Amino acid sequence: MNTQVQEVFEKYPQASRDNLIPILQDIQEKEGFISQESIIEIGRFLNLATSKIFGVATFYNQFRFQPVGKYHVQVCRGTACHVLGSATVLEELEKTIKTKAGQTSKDGMFSIEVVACIGACGLAPVICVNGNFHAKVSKESIRKIIENYRNQQ
Amino acid sequence: MSFLIDVNNKQINAQKGEMLLEVLKRNGIKVPTLCYIKDKFPSGACRMCVVENLKTGKLITACSSPVEEGMNVLTHSPRVVESRKTIVELLLSNHPDDCLYCVRNKNCELQSLSEELQVRERKIRGKKNGYYMDHSGASIVRDPDKCILCGRCVRICDEVMGVSAIDFINRGSKSIIGTTFNAGLNTSSCVNCGQCILVCPTGALSEKSHFVGVIDALNNPIKTVVVQYAPAISVSLAEEFNMPAGKDINGIMNAALRKIGFDKVFDTTFSADLTIMEEASELIYRIQNSGTLPMITSCCPGWIKFAEEFYPEFIPNLSSCKSPQQMLGAVIKSYWSEKSGIKPENIYSVSIMPCTAKKFEAQREEMTREGISDVDAVLTTRELGQLIRMYGVDMNQIEPETADSPHGFRSSAGKLFGASGGVMEAAIRTAYNMITGDELIQFQIPAIRGLNGRKEIKINVNGIELGIAVVNGLANARLLLEEIKNGKNDVHFIEVMACPGGCINGGGQHIGADENSIKARMLSLYDIDERETLKVSHKNPEIIALYKEFLEKPLGHLSHELLHTHYVKRDVLK
Numbered sequence: 001m002n003t004q005v006q007e008v009f010e011k012y013p014q015a016s017r018d019n020l021i022p023i024l025q026d027i028q029e030k031e032g033f034i035s036q037e038s039i040i041e042i043g044r045f046l047n048l049a050t051s052k053i054f055g056v057a058t059f060y061n062q063f064r065f066q067p068v069g070k071y072h073v074q075v076c077r078g079t080a081c082h083v084l085g086s087a088t089v090l091e092e093l094e095k096t097i098k099t100k101a102g103q104t105s106k107d108g109m110f111s112i113e114v115v116a117c118i119g120a121c122g123l124a125p126v127i128c129v130n131g132n133f134h135a136k137v138s139k140e141s142i143r144k145i146i147e148n149y150r151n152q153q
Numbered sequence: 154m155s156f157l158i159d160v161n162n163k164q165i166n167a168q169k170g171e172m173l174l175e176v177l178k179r180n181g182i183k184v185p186t187l188c189y190i191k192d193k194f195p196s197g198a199c200r201m202c203v204v205e206n207l208k209t210g211k212l213i214t215a216c217s218s219p220v221e222e223g224m225n226v227l228t229h230s231p232r233v234v235e236s237r238k239t240i241v242e243l244l245l246s247n248h249p250d251d252c253l254y255c256v257r258n259k260n261c262e263l264q265s266l267s268e269e270l271q272v273r274e275r276k277i278r279g280k281k282n283g284y285y286m287d288h289s290g291a292s293i294v295r296d297p298d299k300c301i302l303c304g305r306c307v308r309i310c311d312e313v314m315g316v317s318a319i320d321f322i323n324r325g326s327k328s329i330i331g332t333t334f335n336a337g338l339n340t341s342s343c344v345n346c347g348q349c350i351l352v353c354p355t356g357a358l359s360e361k362s363h364f365v366g367v368i369d370a371l372n373n374p375i376k377t378v379v380v381q382y383a384p385a386i387s388v389s390l391a392e393e394f395n396m397p398a399g400k401d402i403n404g405i406m407n408a409a410l411r412k413i414g415f416d417k418v419f420d421t422t423f424s425a426d427l428t429i430m431e432e433a434s435e436l437i438y439r440i441q442n443s444g445t446l447p448m449i450t451s452c453c454p455g456w457i458k459f460a461e462e463f464y465p466e467f468i469p470n471l472s473s474c475k476s477p478q479q480m481l482g483a484v485i486k487s488y489w490s491e492k493s494g495i496k497p498e499n500i501y502s503v504s505i506m507p508c509t510a511k512k513f514e515a516q517r518e519e520m521t522r523e524g525i526s527d528v529d530a531v532l533t534t535r536e537l538g539q540l541i542r543m544y545g546v547d548m549n550q551i552e553p554e555t556a557d558s559p560h561g562f563r564s565s566a567g568k569l570f571g572a573s574g575g576v577m578e579a580a581i582r583t584a585y586n587m588i589t590g591d592e593l594i595q596f597q598i599p600a601i602r603g604l605n606g607r608k609e610i611k612i613n614v615n616g617i618e619l620g621i622a623v624v625n626g627l628a629n630a631r632l633l634l635e636e637i638k639n640g641k642n643d644v645h646f647i648e649v650m651a652c653p654g655g656c657i658n659g660g661g662q663h664i665g666a667d668e669n670s671i672k673a674r675m676l677s678l679y680d681i682d683e684r685e686t687l688k689v690s691h692k693n694p695e696i697i698a699l700y701k702e703f704l705e706k707p708l709g710h711l712s713h714e715l716l717h718t719h720y721v722k723r724d725v726l727k
C-alpha cells in the first residue's frame with residue numbers, strides 16, 4: 001500500500017464508517033486527489049464497498065478524483081460572485097480549457113475547482129490560480145488570464 | 154395493541170408499530186409508492202406515498218409514518234393528489250418519453266402513475282440528461298436516462314445481495330446511480346443476478362437481449378435450433394400471459410416452442426438430474442477421500458461470480474460441476490450431435506432461464522470447447538414471453554405436448570432445483586442411495602424447503618452425520634461464509650442460490666410478481682414432486698441410458714471433460 005495512505009490510516013486506530021469523510025479529506029490533503037487505489041484501500045480498511053465510498057466522495061464538491069493541474073484554478077461560486085456573473089465565467093473557463101469543473105485538462109496543465117465564498121467578495125467575481133487572486137473577472141478577461149498562464153508554461 | 158384511526162372519514166383498525174402504508178393496504182386503499190420496498194426499512198425518499206394528516210395539516214409519507222392513536226388522514230384529497238401529480242410531472246420533466254420503444258412499455262410504474270394521476274401534458278420542461286447507456290455487462294443493461302432515482306436497485310444490491318455494485322453518485326440534479334468511478338458493469342462487482350431489474354420501476358435496468366441471435370438462427374436453414382428450459386420456467390411463464398401465478402404450463406410451453414420453430418425441445422430438468430448424479434458422487438468422493446469440505450453447490454452463476462470476487466478462498470469448496478444449463482449445453486453439442494449426425498457448429502443451442510446471470514455464464518471462457526460455446530443464447534422468462542407473443546402463438550388455444558427425447562425426461566427431484574433447498578433435497582435423495590444402496594423412506598425434507606433465507610439441518614446417513622445448510626440471497630451467503638471463516642465447522646454441504654427464494658424468484662422472471670406469486674411458483678414445484686412417481690434423479694431412464702451409452706460413470710473421464718469446470722479468482726472494483 002501507498003505509504004501516504006498508510007500514514008492516514010494509522011491516525012484512525014479504531015476506524016469505522018464514521019471516519020470516512022475525515023479519511024478522504026486527509027488523503028486528498030496528502031495526495032492532492034482521491035485515486036482509484038485510495039478508494040480500494042479505504043474500502044479494505046473500513047470494510048466498505050467502493051461504490052459507497054465513491055458515492056459519498058462525489059456527494060461533496062471538495063473531493064477530486066484526478067491530480068490537480070500545473071495551474072489549479074479555483075472559481076468562486078459564492079453569492080456575491082454569483083450575482084456578478086461567476087456562472088458565465090465558469091462556463092467560459094470550462095470551454096477555454098476544455099475541461100469540466102472538478103477535472104483536470106488532458107495535458108495536465110489546468111484543473112478547475114468550484115469553491116464557495118473565498119472571502120473576497122469585494123473583488124467579485126473572483127478566481128484564484130495557484131493562490132493568486134484575479135479580481136472582477138469577466139467572460140473576456142478569463143480567456144486572457146488563461147492564455148497568460150499557458151504562455152508562462 | 155390495537156386502536157382506531159381515521160382514514161378518509163372512516164374508522165379503521167391499526168396495530169401499534171405498523172406503518173400507515175401497511176394499514177391502508179390491508180383496508181383496500183392503494184397509495185402509490187416508488188422508493189418503498191416491502192419488508193425493508195423505509196427510506197421515505199420519493200414522497201410519492203404522501204397523505205394528508207388532518208391533525209397537523211401536513212403531508213406525511215405513509216410508508217415511513219408509524220400509525221398513532223387518534224390519527225386522522227386523507228389519502229386522496231385534492232391536495233394529496235395534486236402533490237403526487239407534481240412529483241410525477243417532475244420525474245417526467247427530464248424523462249426520455251420513448252415509451253413506445255422501451256422494454257418496459259405497458260409494464261412501467263412511471264407510465265402507470267402518470268396514467269392514474271391523469272398527467273395529460275408536459276407542464277414542466279427540464280433539460281434531458283443524455284447519459285450513456287451501459288452495455289458493457291454480459292447480462293444487464295443500464296439506461297441512466299430512464300432512472301428516476303428511487304434507489305430500489307441500490308438497496309437490493311446492498312441489503313439483499315450483499316454486493317453493492319452500485320450506489321448514488323454525485324448530488325442534486327447531477328445525481329445518478331452508478332458504479333465505482335462510473336466504470337462499466339463488466340468491471341464492477343455486479344454478479345448479474347438481475348434482482349435490480351425486478352425492482353426497477355422503469356426501463357432503466359433490463360436484461361441484455363439475446364433476441365436477435367435467436368431469431369436469426371430460427372430463420373437460418375443451416376442451423377438446427379434446439380432449446381432447453383430451466384425447472385422454474387414451467388411454473389413461472391403463466392404470469393407473462395395473465396394466467397394464475399404458479400400454474401404449471403409445461404406441456405403448453407413445449408407446444409409453443411415447437412410452433413415458434415425450435416427443432417428440438419429439451420428440458421434442463423433432465424440435466425438437473427445429471428448434475429445430481431455428478432454432484433452427489435463428488436460429495437461422496439470428497440467425504441471418503443478427505444477432500445475439501447464443506448462442498449458448496451455451483452448451479453447458480455450469480456453465486457459463483459460472487460464467490461470468485463469476494464471469497465476466492467472458498468473456490469476449492471465449490472463443486473466442480475457445471476450448472477444444469479451448461480451440462481445440457483455440453484451434452485447437446487457432443488452426445489446428441491453425434492447421435493443425430495448434426496455437426497456442433499450447425500447447432501444453435503438456446504436456453505430459457507429465470508435468470509440473467511445465465512447469460513454471463515454461457516459466455517464464460519470455461520463454457521466453450523474448441524471455440525464453440527456450449528450454449529449460444531439465453532433468453533429470460535420475460536424474453537420467452539415476448540417471443541411467444543411475437544410469433545403469434547395463442548397460449549389458450551394450443552394442446553400440451555411432451556418434450557423431446559433423449560433429453561426431455563426428468564425426475565421430480567430435478568424440478569425442485571427451481572426453489573431454494575431443491576438442489577440439496579435432490580442431492581440428498583441420490584447421495585443416500587449411492588451410499589446405502591437403499592432409497593429414502595421419506596423423500597421430502599420440509600426443513601430445507603420454503604423461502605427462509607437460511608435453513609440448516611443435520612442428517613444421518615449410515616451413521617455419518619452430515620451438516621447441511623441452504624442459503625439464498627447472497628447477503629445470507631456472506632454471513633454463513635463469515636461464520637465458517639470464524640470457525641463454524643458443523644456443515645459439510647451447502648446450497649447457495651443468489652436470488653431470494655431461488656430461481657423461482659430469479660432476475661429473469663416476470664416483473665411485478667409479489668410474494669404470493671413467488672410462493673405459488675414454489676408450491677407448484679412441490680406439488681409436482683408430490684404427485685409424480687419418479688422422485689429421484691438416479692432412476693431417470695434417460696440419465697441411466699446416457700451413462701450407459703456415453704458417459705460411462707459419474708466423475709468418469711468424459712464427465713470431467715464435459716460436465717465439470719473450474720473457477721477463477723476475479724479482480725473487480727468491489
Ligand code: SF4
Nearest residue numbers: 453455508652656659
Ligand atoms: S438463484 Fe437462480 S435465477 Fe438467481 S442468479 Fe442463481 S441461478 Fe440465476
Ligand code: FES
Nearest residue numbers: 076078080081120
Ligand atoms: S462570493 Fe465570491 S468571494 Fe465571496
Ligand code: FES
Nearest residue numbers: 188197199200216
Ligand atoms: S414510497 Fe414513501 S416516500 Fe417513497
